[in-house]
Amino acid sequence: MIEIEHLTKNFGNLLAVKDLSLTIPRGELFCFLGPNGAGKTTTIKILCGLLKPSGGTIRIQGIDLQADPAAVRRLIGYIPDTPFLYERLTPVEFFQFIGDLYQVPAARVQATRERFFALFAMDEYARTLIKDLSHGYRQRLIYAATFLHQPEVLFIDEPFVGLDPFSIRLIHDLLRQAARAGTTIFLTTHILAFAEQLADRIGIIAGGRLVGLGTLAELKARSSMQGPLEDIFLRLTRPEEA
């Protein structure tokens, strides 16, 4: 569960996030949408503890992020749009490293690795250096490694960038399955069709303010529009052009 109250973030004179309040219950797949520079990535980075909020409070699974960041980090998983990977490790070694960091028992590391490598068709590349993997395989690896410690809350920034249809389908199914199992998922995307298919609820941010929040049906009802999400998105984020 994610609870955000009056979250504000400013960089000098630039107000990136303005008074954001939001609660995302356990097992919900929440899509956070917004135009470029709206404050999506800043919000995600604050929620992961990478950026310090200028104001407001954040609780993850009931734990105050500012008061006990270490406890929160054990509960979350974060996949940025361009994830960092150790280029000179193999996928197997990377898995071992993540297992060591989260103190996951070796047997579980191996079992999870075997399951995910089979699911993502990665066995062939298990002992190839990460620097030699294609973008798609690197993304598959980071997803597999993120699920290793079974995070209760998952933050994903642009999950489908540069992926082929097969990988998109895999990740799509994986996320839905995780949410059903109780993982709270907070993801940002520019692909509105995926938000329509995937999200339990959608939040739309523009200029640092939350301008829309609810299920697709609720958003349609509130904006009095029956068209696709794209129309609602444009009406809320660029009202002068819609």
Next chain:
Amino acid sequence: MHALAALLRKDGRVLRNLRQTAREQSVFKVVFILMFAVGMLAGLGYLFLEGFRFLSALGGIGVMLIRHLFALFFFGLGLMMILSNIITTYTTVFHSEEIPFLLCRPIAPGEILLHKWLETTLISSWAFFFIIIPFIGAFAWHEHLSLLFMLWTFLFSIPFVLLYAGVGTLITLLVLRWAPRWRPQVWVGAALLVLIGWGIWTLVGTNNLAGANNLAGANNLAGANNLAGAGKPQTGDAAFILERFVPGLKLAACPLWPSAWVAEGIVALSRDQWLRGGLLFGVLLANVLVVGLLVEGLGNAQFVQAWQRTRASHASRRELPSSPRLRRTSRRAGLVGTMALETRLAFLAPDTRALVTKDLRTLLRDPAQWIQGLLFFGLLALYFFNLRNLHYHQLSAVWRNLIVFLNMFSLSAVMCSFCSRFIYPQLSLEGQSFWLIGLAPTTMGRVLKIKFLASLAGMLTISVGLMAVSTAMLDVGWQVWVTALGLAVAISLGFCGLATGLGAVFLDLKQRNPMAIISGFGGTLNLVLSLAYMVAAILPFGVLYHYHTLGRIGAGALRAGMVSASAWLIVITLAVTLLPLVAGRRSLMRRDY
């Protein structure tokens, strides 16, 4: 500490994979690098040994200097280690993509900083061992010490580098956490002012000391030992120069410095004074542990805030165009921030102007890159401008000529590292946007020419400017002036030709990390060839002037030698400039993008 252990295990796996990758390299490459390393160690060892013999031959202050040189060596090395670690920590910790990855994991920030301390120590200290090994080898050889001396030095060197690197890490952390948020230009200006102030203070102190106690003594020594002869080297001159080290020796030998414990501890163990040597090693080790505790403690308390502060200062520059602050900064941006640069370079062809302005802006907007160059060239400039304050212009011609050529060597060495670091990887760093240049209505040959000429313009300004200052301050004759400035021009040409040409031949568009590009085969080849060219270019002139002022060759032989050396310089300069550029052009034309 499980996270630190996990990070160290990961490092072990990376090292194992690197060893595997090294095994897959061509034998030629491995042999080439090994030969270079051995050759460099042997060459440095020989130079240090000659230096010790020279000091011994002087007697008096020379012998005294050898006795204290050990402390001075480690003192200087320690200061360089701190500086080197500050730069390494800033670039590899606070600008690393690994940090956000680690900060999202269940790792205490103190453990991240502890790991980074060990990593930056390794990165910033390996080159120091290339200086420590030949220096210690030469010292042991000269003083007829046992091989165990080398072992003790190695034993003391490990905590020594850890201690000083830790100080560098802590300084970086504290500065980034609490220093005012000035623009990098203001920081550089402030640092230069402090350096100049420190230089003046040191010089005033040195002059007073020398004036009060030593100058007369040095002159007496000169009178006593002088073998006369207008051009011959005078021991008095040597003593006069060496006297300048006395305050430094006193400072370096201060028992409060860890470098003094290292120097004394090694000597104590070599003389079988086990208790004293062991005690000093223990003191050193205890201090390393204290630094480790400070790194972990301050890391836990302040690392995240310091890192967030650097991130926030980057983000705050992304302001809306309507922001009044941004409008003010844009007006002030002057040379790089507005259209001013294009206007000032209006005389260039549009494609040349586009490439030059893009490269200049990219470099100037990344302070971590250009500060390193500015620091080294700035220190050289500070030294050259103070040559008269050191009274070196009052020395005999042989010493002034020698100092000019030593200055040329120092300048060339800095230029060599600068070209290897910045000019060699510039084409590869175009990276994934290289297709933009590939599709532009220009030819690859022209792109290469623009890159070469732009870097040459920068290098010529620096090298000719600094050598003009050096020769003017030393008041040398016109022949030496022409030679020094000619060498500066030739070396700029050679270095830029080699770095640009080889950078094109060994183009690596996949790599984003400049250090990985530089440390590849092409980068190593460029460095080795640049160093070899530097020695081949300067040495003949230096030897000719030296022998002439020693009286070993006459004016006729000097003239003939100068003509031959000049012809040699022209030939090798043309070779190292044109051949790599031609090969680079061909390689670029053949490539797919």
